[in-house]
Amino acid sequence: MSELWDVLVRHFPEFRSGFFITCQLVAISFLVAMGVGTLIGTLRASPSRVLQSVGAVYVEAFRNVPLLVLLFMAFAGLRRAGVEISPMAAGTLSLGLYTAAYIAEALRSGVFAVGKGQRDASLALGLTSRQTLAKIVMPQAFRTVIPPLGNLLIAMIKNSAIIGVSLGLADDLLKQARLINSQTFQTNEVFFWAAAGYLILTIPATFLVRFLETKLAIRR
């Protein structure tokens, strides 16, 4: 037991910096994912067939490809092609673009969950289709998509571990755990604290999402 504490006390600075880098990775990637995801989701819900299929291709491609492949392409691939991309940018961009496909789908299903009557009524009142989307459909859709977005954020926290450990693009929590482990060989103790670091982020988020699911549900 004392060994367990010992590892934490001795390596606290590394654990802490890893933890914050994980948070940082997730925060930046989430911004990218929300931005791109909203754009693609809007394309998917737009009246134009061409734009719809552009969105569909993006979603099908990024949702069905492993994040690891994206990381290789974004970092090693671009570097080999002569593009100087920073490790942090490659990592957050890959994770962001990957999750954006899921966010786009969550937003789109939220848009379709809003009753067709709402849309019809809005159009009948003379609002343009863009106004209808922005003022009537989106505000309602956002309520339905908050829980799925929360779940995606949790998935993102977990996926962020791949960034540091595969290509060493960031010194995040799992990467730090590996480094500490290679010095101390106290795998159980080191991984225990790294697990605690991830669970501190994911488990409260899970409960929050469960709470929001019941709180925000629109009764129809």
Next chain:
Amino acid sequence: MGYLFDPANWEWLTAGSNLSFMFEGFLINLEIAIIAMALSLILGLGLALLRISKRTWVKVPVGLWIDAWRNLPLIFIILYFFLTLPRGIKEAYADWAPSFFPEAFQTPAILAAVIGLTLYNSAVIAEIMRAGIQSLEKGQGEAAAALGLPNAKAMRIVILPQALRRMVPATVSQLITLTKDTSLVSIIGIQELMRHSRIVTNTSGSPFTGSGVDAPLLQVFMVAGVMFIAFNFLLSRLSRRLELRERRITGVKVEPVTGLEEQVAQSSAVP
């Protein structure tokens, strides 16, 4: 864009045995995926049934077990088992592994890969199944009880057949995620598509692949990605077909279970 589609950068695709070497790697991913799928589905169902037990001393520990595994990064779990699996077990496995196994399956690292994939995915699938079972109207269970069916039998012939149908979209989408996640086992050194792709880019020109043309990393991994996309696309079409067939036979729209991790997107893919 010019670089990406420059024909000179695509010559490697037909040169030597590059493409078939990569495909060989992908088959390893699929084999790992299928083993992990089977184990996760079985274990997931078991965990889900324990999770909805009425006995607190069963329900609570199983709930904690599920929440712990599904909230950890998968690569974390795989690495942990890779680093801590006792030497005795590893050696026993290496001795036992029959020679007809593919090379990737002869290394003890495969144990860590399968254990990690199974622990994580069975926890996620257990949550999907629990949601599916609990989404059924209470009346179903009550009616079964009123007809005098014992609990276990009611579960088997009344609840599960209906609940399983609702879980199909969410489960398939988790299986797609699982297939993608098999790429992570490259990190513990198992020779699959990721590793084979790197070999193709690093050894182009060597007698190994016998091509003698440069294989740029970006393009090689793009092809690796396309292999995953093709397989997963098939899987999601299959799930959609299944759903439509079900609807045609039973005449009711099955209300899918949503709201877990990434599945939410998949289950709602079709309006």
